[in-house]
Amino acid sequence: MAEVEIKAVSKAFGKTQALSDLSLTIGDGEFVALLGPTGAGKTTALRLIAGLEQPDSGSIRIDGRDVTGDAPADRDVAFVFQQYSLYPHLTVFENMAFALRAPTRRMPEADIRAKVQEVARLLHIETKLDNKATQLSGGQMQRVAIGRALVRSPSIYLMDEPLSSLDAKLRGELRLELKRIQVDLGATILYVTHDQTEAMTMASRIGVIEGGRLMQIGTPREIYENPINAHVAARLGQPTINLLPAALFAGAPVGVETIGARTEHLTIARGGGDISATVKRVEHLGDQSHLHLDLAGRPVVTLADPEAGFGAGDVVSLRLNRPLFFDAKGWRVAA
Amino acid sequence: MNELSASSRITYRAVMVRPGVARRIRGLSDRTLAWLFITPTIVLLLAINIFPLLWTIYLSFTNYRANRANVPTIWLGADWYQSILTDPDIWAAMQVTAHFVIWTVVIETVLGFGLAYLIDKKFRGHGMWTTIILLPMMLSPAVVGNFWTFLYQPQIGLFNYVVAFFTGRAASSFQMLGDVTLSPWAIVIVDAWMWTPYVMLICLAGLRSIPDYIYEAAEVDRASKWRQFWSITLPMALPFIMLAVLFRGIENFKMFDMVNLLTGGGPGSTTEVASITLKRAAFESWRTGYSSAFAIILFVTVFGLANIYVKALNKVKSR
Numbered sequence: 001m002a003e004v005e006i007k008a009v010s011k012a013f014g015k016t017q018a019l020s021d022l023s024l025t026i027g028d029g030e031f032v033a034l035l036g037p038t039g040a041g042k043t044t045a046l047r048l049i050a051g052l053e054q055p056d057s058g059s060i061r062i063d064g065r066d067v068t069g070d071a072p073a074d075r076d077v078a079f080v081f082q083q084y085s086l087y088p089h090l091t092v093f094e095n096m097a098f099a100l101r102a103p104t105r106r107m108p109e110a111d112i113r114a115k116v117q118e119v120a121r122l123l124h125i126e127t128k129l130d131n132k133a134t135q136l137s138g139g140q141m142q143r144v145a146i147g148r149a150l151v152r153s154p155s156i157y158l159m160d161e162p163l164s165s166l167d168a169k170l171r172g173e174l175r176l177e178l179k180r181i182q183v184d185l186g187a188t189i190l191y192v193t194h195d196q197t198e199a200m201t202m203a204s205r206i207g208v209i210e211g212g213r214l215m216q217i218g219t220p221r222e223i224y225e226n227p228i229n230a231h232v233a234a235r236l237g238q239p240t241i242n243l244l245p246a247a248l249f250a251g252a253p254v255g256v257e258t259i260g261a262r263t264e265h266l267t268i269a270r271g272g273g274d275i276s277a278t279v280k281r282v283e284h285l286g287d288q289s290h291l292h293l294d295l296a297g298r299p300v301v302t303l304a305d306p307e308a309g310f311g312a313g314d315v316v317s318l319r320l321n322r323p324l325f326f327d328a329k330g331w332r333v334a335a
Numbered sequence: 336m337n338e339l340s341a342s343s344r345i346t347y348r349a350v351m352v353r354p355g356v357a358r359r360i361r362g363l364s365d366r367t368l369a370w371l372f373i374t375p376t377i378v379l380l381l382a383i384n385i386f387p388l389l390w391t392i393y394l395s396f397t398n399y400r401a402n403r404a405n406v407p408t409i410w411l412g413a414d415w416y417q418s419i420l421t422d423p424d425i426w427a428a429m430q431v432t433a434h435f436v437i438w439t440v441v442i443e444t445v446l447g448f449g450l451a452y453l454i455d456k457k458f459r460g461h462g463m464w465t466t467i468i469l470l471p472m473m474l475s476p477a478v479v480g481n482f483w484t485f486l487y488q489p490q491i492g493l494f495n496y497v498v499a500f501f502t503g504r505a506a507s508s509f510q511m512l513g514d515v516t517l518s519p520w521a522i523v524i525v526d527a528w529m530w531t532p533y534v535m536l537i538c539l540a541g542l543r544s545i546p547d548y549i550y551e552a553a554e555v556d557r558a559s560k561w562r563q564f565w566s567i568t569l570p571m572a573l574p575f576i577m578l579a580v581l582f583r584g585i586e587n588f589k590m591f592d593m594v595n596l597l598t599g600g601g602p603g604s605t606t607e608v609a610s611i612t613l614k615r616a617a618f619e620s621w622r623t624g625y626s627s628a629f630a631i632i633l634f635v636t637v638f639g640l641a642n643i644y645v646k647a648l649n650k651v652k653s654r
């Protein structure tokens with residue numbers, strides 16, 4: 001395991017600027033998640049670190065060594081590809097053993113077998129080892145792809161949305177499992193996802209990336225509580241933060257154009273709040289309900305206790321409780 | 336207008352809803368109708384494929400000669416088969432054929448795959464080279480035969496000139512088509528020249544079917560280019576290569592036109608492949624019964640070999 005340092009890396013594909021000026025250091029044994037919408041440049045960032053793509057400018061260091069011009073094989077990274085990238089003509093076992101069979105490793109066959117079986121058990125694919133890679137479901141393929149990386153002990157694991165095609169239950173399970181493995185091995189992981197739950201629960205730091213730019217990096221808590229702009233704020237939190245014109249509310253600081261209100265910033269009462277809104281729809285999620293409100297023509301979504309008994313058409317009153325403030329450009333303004 | 340479209344819609348629905356189209360056509364059942372449709376094809380197939388085959392099998396057991404059709408036909412049983420299989424001349428022809436098939440297939444596969452590999456690497460100007468390489472394949476064998484007869488001319492032929500240029504031997508000191516040891520290779524060279532592009536095309540399809548990301552995964556897995564070739568490129572392109580070998584093998588087993596044009600089987604019988612022996616027996620000596628038996632033997636041989644091969648191919652594909 002090693003520290004990975006990315007300095008001012010930019011990459012364009014023709015006219016598309018996939019990444020601009022990305023700087024990021026992943027400490028030894030750290031789990032960093034890159035969170036961003038589709039097309040943000042997440043995969044590009046991983047490919048640059050792996051050496052599958054050459055940066056237009058900037059440098060990449062692994063364990064203090066400049067690897068910017070090195071071939072992928074010389075960087076000692078493991079990559080879990082978004083599209084699995086299994087070897088279709090090999091069995092699951094051979095797929096996972098492929099990297100271990102490198103002639104330079106001289107790993108004894110018995111050790112290879114033991115290692116592959118251990119990882120396969122972890123990922124619940126031990127019964128599939130003799131299947132051909134093409135005779136698997138999407139979720140199984142994805143686990144084989146993870147397994148292919150996990151059998152190795154590289155300087156860094158690069159994982160591109162490795163849990164995206166699993167069902168919710170398995171995803172939850174593997175999330176815990178991956179985190180446990182990472183802690184056990186002290187592995188360095190750069191993990192790409194657009195699922196905020198994965199980022200929040202597994203990462204020691206989250207980098208929010210959008211339009212090829214790293215907007216903010218910090219612990220999940222920092223990102224959640226102190227987003228530097230409205231984009232970052234909108235990335236985290238379920239339901240998504242409500243961005244409302246400051247003019248609707250009295251008493252916002254000067255220069256504030258937009259008020260960001262998450263569920264915890266909104267207190268709902270039957271009356272006596274700052275502003276009143278109409279309930280449009282109530283979504284029951286079991287232990288909680290999503291309340292869809294209409295606030296002066298703007299949609300607002302917040303959580304509510306199902307016991308509260310709101311129904312469509314009810315008029316409620318909202319009170320803001322230390323919300324987030326943003327200026328005209330979307331940057332955060334101190335309260 | 337509205338009424339019209341409404342009524343046509345109703346007709347359409349009526350057709351769709353009724354269980355059998357055929358019931359509308361004078362009480363024919365669907366089954367009868369199906370037979371009606373495929374009968375012309377079956378009749379044609381019987382007339383131009385199956386009947387001649389059966390007729391040939393029949394003739395191969397008789398003394399029939401096409402140039403003496405009025406001589407009474409005598410049933411000979413398996414006599415022809417026995418005499419063919421014990422005839423050293425036939426075995427010589429089979430050996431010539433085997434030599435020709437094996438060398439052309441080996442050379443074409445190695446060169447074809449090599450060229451496909453290079454073109455797949457997308458070197459500069461690969462598009463133009465692909466077109467140039469494919470040209471020979473598009474010519475007719477008759478043209479190629481005549482064309483190479485000129486190239487092989489000892490005095491004015493370009494081939495002899497080029498060999499002379501590189502080896503220093505006099506151009507007219509050897510005759511590719513007239514020499515007992517050289518002429519088998521002369522036809523191998525022409526066939527390789529003409530059909531390597533074809534093998535290349537099939538191999539290229541195989542190589543192009545391997546997605547880039549497989550190689551990326553292998554790069555990250557720290558596999559050398561050498562290992563990538565042996566454990567990814569070759570196994571994944573193998574079914575395609577085998578297919579090309581099958582096509583070329585069958586095709587060259589019955590090779591006739593080009594050899595006939597270039598050497599006519601000579602000098603002596605050094606390039607007399609089986610099909611030329613067959614043609615001589617059938618249309619020069621007019622031994623129709625004998626040549627029928629030989630044709631059947633050749634057919635069974637190709638068919639048997641091809642079947643074994645296809646089994647192997649399927650095994651590779653489902654591996």
Ligand SMILES: Nc1ncnc2c1ncn2[C@@H]1O[C@H](COP(=O)(O)OP(=O)(O)OP(=O)(O)O)[C@@H](O)[C@H]1O
Binds near residue numbers: 018036037040041
């Ligand atoms: N090989 C390429 N050629 C051209 N454009 C590319 C290439 N790879 C990526 N891009 C462009 O770069 C941008 C970033 O792509 P990237 O694959 O990094 O996105 P991503 O964040 O991984 O998205 P997703 O969540 O959908 O996987 C996109 O606009 C994409 O169209």
Ligand SMILES: [Mg+2]
Binds near residue numbers: 042043044082160
């Ligand atoms: Mg991606």
